[in-house]
Amino acid sequence: MHVGYLGPKNSFTYQAASYCFDSAVLTPFTSIPNCLNALKKDHIDYAIVPIENSLEGSVHTSVDGLFNQKDIQVYQEIILPIEQQLLVKNVTVIPEKILSHPQAIAQSQTFLETYYPDCLIEQVASTTFAAQYVANHPTESIAAIASKEAAEEYGLHILSRNIQDNRFNQTRFWLLGKKPLKDSLPIEKLTLFITLPNNAPGILHKVLSAFAWRSIDLSKIESRPLKTELGEYYFILDVPVTNNKDLINYALEEISLLGATIQHLGYYPIVIKER
Template identity: 55%
Template sequence: MKIGYLGPKNSFTYQATNAGFPNLIQLAFQTIPKCLEAISDQRIDMAVIPIENSLEGSVHASMDYLFHSKDLTVKQEMILPIRQQLMMVDPNKKPEVIMSHPQALAQSQAYLNEHYPTTPIVQTPSTTYAAEYASAHPDEAVAAIASKQAADAFSLRIIGHDIQDNDQNETRFWVITKRCTQDSRQQNVTKGKLSFFLTLPSNQPGVLHKMLAAFAWRGIDLAKIESRPLKTSLGQYYFIIDLTVDENEPLIQYAFEEIALLGAEIRVLGPYEIRMISASGEQ
């Protein structure tokens, strides 16, 4: 089997993929849409994409693509602690520029403000790109923010360990597969989560409350709710909602039926199990 991931190699998405599926053929893709398109085109069987970071929030490119793709669903969720390292070729030099992906820079802002307040910052397409550039240009005194695995891969020395602003920094990754012809809610998952997209029938006072009440009075735990623009006109949104699955799938199904009778549109992702991965890549 083949599994795709948002590359390049040694990125955090690669770490999650390698920890969860070390024996599958792994293919890197430059963007989330290209990665997910490869599933629809049957070039790969599964894909791993980032869905949410605990500090920076949801990955909108992932959410929006999945909302508009009717043939994809979630097979599994993996949670990876994110540990950012500052690295250089020569640890005795003072960095003249610091490079990394915008999210890694944002996650390390307090450290950078304290230790390198005047050092120029350059955004790169990925943390791996920054590490590779620093390795290939030792005379430029470039420092990169990336993972320990990237430091090892490009023979860089870590000059700042675990520089992320919050030790609870984690990223959720979804393992995406093509939707089966059978109802995906029939998967044998008794403890985990289920996500679904909700589109309201109209923008009327109290309509969202009516939808959510279908879960509240049944005692179904909503783990997350977030809105995203439909990109049709101002004030038009869809919602992504996560539910906790705990042998309560019949109640969830009844709630879906009630919401459908109220005129809303629902598309289910999952249910899926949750796997925790350590910062070293071990499960």
């Protein structure tokens, strides 16, 4: 089995992939679009990408990259605890510049504002790239925000531990593919992309009512621009699945009759990695 992930090695996405697969060939990609494109072209069997962080919200590159990808489905959700560390090559260094991925920087904003308010913050492609850069430039007064696994991989010291703004910081990752996995995990969630018909007054209310009057819970509702004209959106809905599959299907039939377009990303299980 060949699984692609947002790399490089020891990124949080790599950790999610390693947690799911102990015998697959794991291949890093430099960006989420590159990873999704490899899956679309069947260069890999599955892909794992970040989809949402509990502090910073949805990873829009992943969400928008999946929109209108008719053949790609979600087969599993992995929830990974995210603990950010401030890493240096030399413990005596006083950082003048801190490097990391934009999400990691945002997740550690309170720490940075409190302890390094005058430090230059530089965004890079990944937390692991930041750690690797610090390891390769030992004479510079720089630090990286990355994982403890990255510290171990590149021989860095942890200057400050668990600097994320919330100790319950978590990221959702999706295992994507075109064919189901052979597992027996219970189905827990459904994700939908819904595009509403134009010039239909009250249509969003009607769509949501199809779930509400059937007592179907929605754990997430989010809008994303269609990237056509200003003010045009599609909606992301997460639907918890218990014993209500038939009711959900009836709701989707009603929504289709209202003229909405539904992209069904699939029913899938949720796997939570403990801290």
